[in-house]
Amino acid sequence: MNLTSVFPHPIIQGPTAGGNNTPAQIAAVSNAGALGSLACSLLSPAAMREQTAQIRALTDKPFCLNFFVLETPRPDPADIAQAAEWLKPLWSSLGWSELPTPAKWCEDFAAQFEALIELRPAVASFTFGILSAEQIQRLHDAGIVVIGTITHAEEAVAWQGRGADAVIASGTESGGHRGTFIGAQEDATLKTFELLPQIVAAVDIPVIAAGGIMDGADIKRALNMGAQAVQMGTAFLVTDESAINPHYKQRLLTAGDHPTRLTRTFSGRYARGLVNRLMRELEPVEAQLPPYPVQNALTTPIRAEAAKRGDTELMSLWCGTGVARARPMPAAKLVETLLSEMNAA
Template identity: 85%
Template sequence: MNLASVFPHPIIQGPTAGAGNTPAQVAAVSNAGGLGTLACSLLSPDTIREQTAQIRALTDKPFCLNFFVQGMPEPDPAEVARAVEWLKPLWSSLGWTELPAPAKWCEDFAAQFETLIALRPAVASFTFGILSEAQIRRLHDAGILVVGTITHADEALAWQSRGADAVIASGTDAGGHRGTFIGAQEDAKLTTFELLPTVVSAVHIPVIAAGGIMSGADIKRALDGGAQAVQMGTAFLVTDECAINPHYRQRLLTAGDHPTRLTRTFSGRYARGLENRLMRELAPVEKQLPAYPIQNALTTPIRAEAAKRGDTELMSLWCGTGVSRARPMPAAKLVETLIAELNAA
């Protein structure tokens, strides 16, 4: 089985961890002939099982499960205390006398991986790191196609050498987290259409373009540039089936020319979103903040409380550079619209 045979239209709905990705959305995209993706990185194994069962109740088409490749951190308590102090102006502005301590820093990827093997989706995609050859063999033995996220050609070659079936070439215009795992995140500077030709010429496995792709014309440009499919996250954030916070959704729909930028203030890993107060206030210490997932866990209660209050200035408003072109409609209608635009182009 190869990737092209799995879904008829060259459109993958990008995983949007923590931004309302739902089984209904995943199933709607797959039923429409694209490839729906469930963001599993922030979910427990039990929740992954429950949501996968919900997807299967809504579609018999292939879908993808997406994960962050990461170990369990053991942070220096002094580093954590420093970060909590830097965050104090933000959490104290919520009326708190202390920042709630995280119950855990992140989900256990090893446990998630075993769950993935047992669930056997058609496709699994990964970001933040790279699997071992043995892990990829286990996925292949379970009938699962393996897709790695990359931000430069060396990472694509690394995934190819370990047996991946395809790579997602993620440009700096993409919303959410950067997937860099070789070299410094700041050094992976290529936009989608700068990155795409360097990856296509470097590897012989299929390349999926991601970042700033919002229309059928954008898809055609990517396919003409050698991509076999595109992955679109921001475009699907405002679809009807996405359970995104309504205040976040409204900010996306009214983004206009409001700037997006890459920041590590929210999570300790560079990610793109709409600029807001939290980004600006932590900018002076941005490079000193703890790495993902420590900073991510520390800011989670602040963002959750801000979401309850509708305060988008303290929420992570992840989106790509094409956000002003996002169109609210049902997910299946968006796939249909994109295909019509692609054919017209």
């Protein structure tokens, strides 16, 4: 297939979970001829329905719903107690006598999947795992284009073999979570423009480049190397319609050469963000922390309280390595700017 038959311009606004995407942002991107994406990974089916309805009230153009492919965990209580103890310097610094116990570890992916079939967006994208051929067939039967996130060639071949329509080749520069699902996350070390040609050679389906892509010249380079489109998360995080915490946005806009790095400390899965106190304090025990979504659920109340207090040292400041080149403007204006830069390049 050709992705331009779904959305005219080769730009996908990357989904950014945690309430950072807004229906207004997604609609603005899609109305500008790119593909807006709603991060549904942390949304209940009811919230998915509500936000999808809000998007549809603002646009009749295609948009994407994005998900984490997850099994609901049943962690050992002793492991939870140990993790809470490792987190104690952080939660006690907030004045708490104990770490709040999460009501649940994650949303039920099976329930989200049924809601997705019901909502029938033009596109659905997935990360952290892979769908079965039967699930992909059900999405196709509902008229939904299926895109899988990959970090190396074996994963791309696996998605193609299951029937996916396209893959997102996510280089290590990408902000937020890594999508590795075959092999160790730390072994997926290729940067975007190292990974892209390998994936284009490995599969016959369209490849979307992601990671460190911040302007039209970057997009042109990706297209010249065989990508059909790019996915850009960090660039859209600072747009006017993004709902990220104002203190977080300010950190991104003033990041300069402040380092980013991949860390398991916040969520138990490698993700890239600006280095801060939480990352540094948990670094000695990083390898022992519970996997996603358990660690993510355990740190959520700490991060939420830090956000209320404007304390960015205890917030997850997800962003890619290109954050210093992020430009604040309305989302539609960013799409227009990227296209004119792409054409100039």
